[in-house]
Amino acid sequence: MSNSTRIWSSINFDKDGKQTDCLRLPISTDLSAYGWIPIPTICLRNGDGPTALLIAGTHGDEYEGQIALMRLSRNLGPGDIKGRIIILPALNFPAVQSGRRLSPIDEGNLNRLYPGRAHGTATEMIAHYVTEVLLPITDLVVDLHAGGRSLDYLPSALIRPGTTAQQQEKLLKLLEVFGAPIGFLTDGSGGGGKTTLPAAAESSGALVITAELGGGATLNRQGLELAEHGVLRLLKHVGILRSYDGAAPGPVRLMNGSGIDLFVYADADGIYEPLVDLADEVKPGQVAALLHSIDRPYNEPEKIRFSRGGFVVCKRFPTLVRRGDCLFELMEDLTPPHVQG
Structure with a gap:
């Protein structure tokens, strides 16, 4: 020891x-x-x-x-x-x-x-x-x-x-x-x-x-x-x-799972409304969630988009978010795509 x-x-x-x-x-x-x-x-x-x-x-x-x-x-x-x-x-x-x-x-x-x-x-x-x-x-x-x-x-x-x-x-x-x-x-x-x-x-x-x-x-x-x-x-x-x-x-x-752009973050405080689920396949630019402002409820919600495509392996659990909170994590297939068990 x-x-x-x-x-x-x-x-x-x-x-x-x-x-x-x-x-x-x-x-x-x-x-x-x-x-x-x-x-x-x-x-x-x-x-x-x-x-x-x-x-x-x-x-x-x-x-x-x-x-x-x-x-x-x-x-x-x-x-x-x-x-x-x-x-x-x-x-x-x-x-x-x-x-x-x-x-x-x-x-x-x-x-x-x-x-x-x-x-x-x-x-x-x-x-x-x-x-x-x-x-x-x-x-x-x-x-x-x-x-x-x-x-x-x-x-x-x-x-x-x-x-x-x-x-x-x-x-x-x-x-x-x-x-x-x-x-x-x-x-x-x-x-x-x-x-x-x-x-x-x-x-x-x-x-x-x-x-x-x-x-x-x-x-x-x-x-x-x-x-x-x-x-x-x-x-x-x-x-x-x-x-x-x-x-x-x-x-x-x-x-x-390497790459900061596989993660999606909130850029403001608010209530987030996810538009995708775990195991969904998503495309670059697709809307991931709507972020509703508590301070300005009369404003249209912010659209949060995926910067890359991939597979949704992780999503935020609580609905109330602060700026900087992680909302989603994506994965992308490697080659070969599967390892057989």
């Missing part, structure tokens, strides 16, 4: 068996001068083999991954695997407790603070621990997300472009095995850029696949089922899970 981290735990990641405890995130408050915040952690190990790091709860208002990893942590035992699985169902525990995207401790967005700081804010310390302690011992990272309060996603999975052709092929295979209907490549433009977990993992060599499983701070049952079976398929694929007899993955539509 890195000597610089301030987070500690009774879990020994090199010990065989099943261990359940927590990471202890130090916190000093008015009523708890030497306190800590628990980050629930499960470690299963059975001899030598690959290591998988399974994460949910990076954002506290995204629930499919949290439930999927809770079930996985209860149902799997050391005898089911060869190698090691580290499960963190509520990585940003303060955000999970409060049902928020950001931590109520420091207003930190965990997936915008990588690689973190050992002696930073609470959220920066979590990012640093993942970067410096967990990623160096990990072969596969599965990071489960959804749209949270503000966005609604079609169940999908994404990867960053590989740093080598060989790594790219391995990452594309992860999309195929996970089996989300939409699999896309993104360099983080329009989102977190270099501040996300997948970006931090590039230097460690760990393969990272991220899933978007629903949104609106609700529970998408299709997304939950995809998370459960997709993770199990990935564990079998990398040689950790001894057997898997569940559902085979369906076909994956391989798409591009």
